[in-house]
Amino acid sequence: xxxxxxxxxxxxxxxxxxxxxxxxxxxxxxxxxxxxxxxxxxxxxxxxxxxxxxxxxxxxxxxxxxxxxxxxxxxxxxxxxxxxxxxxxxxxxxxxxxxxxxxxxxxxxxxxxxxxxxxxxxxxxxxxxxxxxxxxxxxxxxxxxxxxxxxxxxxxxxxxxxxxxxxxxxxxxxxxxxxxxxxxxxxxxxxxxxxxxxxxxxxxxxxxxxxxxxxxxxxxxxxxxxxxxxxxxxxxxxxxxxxxxxxxxxxxxxxxxxxxxxxxxxxxxxxxxxxxxxxxxxxxxxxxxxxxxxxxxxxxxxxxxxxxxxxxxxxxxxxxxxxxxxxxxxxxxxxxxxxxxxxxxxxxxxxxxxxxxxxxxxxxxxxxxxxxxxxxxxxxxxxxxxxxxxxxxxxxxxxxxxxxxxxxxxxxxxxxxxxxxxxxxxxxxxxxxxxxxxxxxxxxxxxxxxxxxxxxxxxxxxxxxxxxxxxxxxxxxxxxxxxxxxxxxxxxxx
Numbered sequence: 001x002x003x004x005x006x007x008x009x010x011x012x013x014x015x016x017x018x019x020x021x022x023x024x025x026x027x028x029x030x031x032x033x034x035x036x037x038x039x040x041x042x043x044x045x046x047x048x049x050x051x052x053x054x055x056x057x058x059x060x061x062x063x064x065x066x067x068x069x070x071x072x073x074x075x076x077x078x079x080x081x082x083x084x085x086x087x088x089x090x091x092x093x094x095x096x097x098x099x100x101x102x103x104x105x106x107x108x109x110x111x112x113x114x115x116x117x118x119x120x121x122x123x124x125x126x127x128x129x130x131x132x133x134x135x136x137x138x139x140x141x142x143x144x145x146x147x148x149x150x151x152x153x154x155x156x157x158x159x160x161x162x163x164x165x166x167x168x169x170x171x172x173x174x175x176x177x178x179x180x181x182x183x184x185x186x187x188x189x190x191x192x193x194x195x196x197x198x199x200x201x202x203x204x205x206x207x208x209x210x211x212x213x214x215x216x217x218x219x220x221x222x223x224x225x226x227x228x229x230x231x232x233x234x235x236x237x238x239x240x241x242x243x244x245x246x247x248x249x250x251x252x253x254x255x256x257x258x259x260x261x262x263x264x265x266x267x268x269x270x271x272x273x274x275x276x277x278x279x280x281x282x283x284x285x286x287x288x289x290x291x292x293x294x295x296x297x298x299x300x301x302x303x304x305x306x307x308x309x310x311x312x313x314x315x316x317x318x319x320x321x322x323x324x325x326x327x328x329x330x331x332x333x334x335x336x337x338x339x340x341x342x343x344x345x346x347x348x349x350x351x352x353x354x355x356x357x358x359x360x361x362x363x364x365x366x367x368x369x370x371x372x373x374x375x376x377x378x379x380x381x382x383x384x385x386x387x388x389x390x391x392x393x394x395x396x397x398x399x400x401x402x403x404x405x406x407x408x409x410x411x412x413x414x415x416x417x418x419x420x421x422x423x424x425x426x427x428x429x430x431x432x433x434x435x436x437x438x439x440x441x442x443x444x445x446x447x448x449x450x451x452x453x454x455x456x457x458x459x460x461x462x463x464x465x466x467x468x469x470x471x472x473x474x475x476x477x478x479x480x481x482x483x484x485x486x487x488x489x490x491x492x493x494x
């Protein structure tokens with residue numbers, strides 16, 4: 001307890017006591033009730049105090065939590081990679097934005113109930129809700145910068161604490177609480193709130209627009225093709241797509257709608273081709289570099305997407321490759337370094353069969369080539385990801401030898417980062433790249449060559465990525481989420 005806590009009495013909202021539920025939907029309704037009441041309390045108190053003198057009391061509200069206790073090993077379907085706990089005990093997780101995650105929470109709670117035959121307890125946790133996150137959903141309220149108010153904000157409200165906003169659970173470093181309680185979900189409420197705020201900042205779109213299938217690209221050309229595809233899809237009532245949302249949360253529902261971008265585009269322009277069930281496709285232009293790739297995936301992971309894929313350009317490393325050929329990654333050489341502290345480079349990043357098959361079938365359908373003929377335009381092999389865009393200017397003996405020893409067939413700056421973070425966050429991942437230059441063979445990415453290449457190849461490449469996502473959408477969720485992504489002791493929630 002801080003000095004300010006001792007000086008001021010603490011006021012909290014009056015909320016129902018913890019209660020057990022055997023109905024997942026009723027449990028989620030209670031989560032929404034608790035969360036909304038807590039956030040409303042903080043917003044009201046903040047509106048009353050901002051701009052005025054220091055109030056005589058401190059205001060605090062807490063995240064709701066889900067808690068289960070099982071005293072026996074459940075009879076679970078061993079084919080499933082989630083929906084059950086490893087051994088008897090008590091498991092809990094704090095929850096934020098239960099309205100946004102309602103479908104996910106109902107599904108995960110139902111699986112735990114069915115697999116272990118126990119109810120869940122829904123109540124208030126002991127983790128405070130930071131005021132910044134409480135007011136994030138209210139566009140009429142802005143938290144002033146420290147020092148602009150008559151009193152320090154943290155004297156009256158809880159503020160974000162990075163010491164408790166971490167990835168210990170997904171990194172396999174989490175320890176049981178003092179009472180022995182273990183994590184039920186991969187992310188805590190504060191960690192999720194932090195990422196939801198970051199997503200709005202980097203993409204200029206609200207988190208609720210993100211779809212379950214995410215395409216990452218490193219070129220604006222793919223965005224233009226994606227918008228063209230989306231407009232065509234909106235003209236077809238049978239496509240299942242209902243809306244296209246772009247930066248600034250501008251939205252169109254008809255093919256001739258005005259998707260007016262904001263005056264200043266965000267760092268990672270993002271577009272959402274939505275379906276009513278959330279099974280549409282989100283395209284994120286992460287730009288160039290592993291740092292952007294890590295940033296985007298760090299935050300999108302909290303939304304628990306069903307899959308993410310990288311579709312972008314790469315350098316072809318083999319003389320037999322041609323500009324415009326495709327590369328399907330089945331292994332990754334990681335020299336990006338941005339994840340070294342979270343996922344050591346000695347950890348292998350396996351290819352996921354369901355993703356690989358979906359991508360290869362999509363290439364066949366779009367190019368209309370099959371079997372041995374498909375080998376003319378596509379190679380499967382190792383993709384190397386590096387953190388130096390101008391690696392060609394170094395002494396070639398070192399990098400080229402390593403690339404040759406690794407059997408790499410392509411090099412880029414994002415794919416291994418996206419795949420590694422998919423592995424780390426238990427999000428199915430894959431990579432299909434298009435060869436845009438061959439620096440080891442004198443074919444550099446020059447303006448004249450590039451423009452002709454972009455015109456002929458970008459559309460097909462994007463169509464392949466979209467078709468692969470549509471194939472994955474047709475698969476049951478339990479098939480996509482491979483057991484390869486789960487460690488010895490995992491959280492029950494996906």
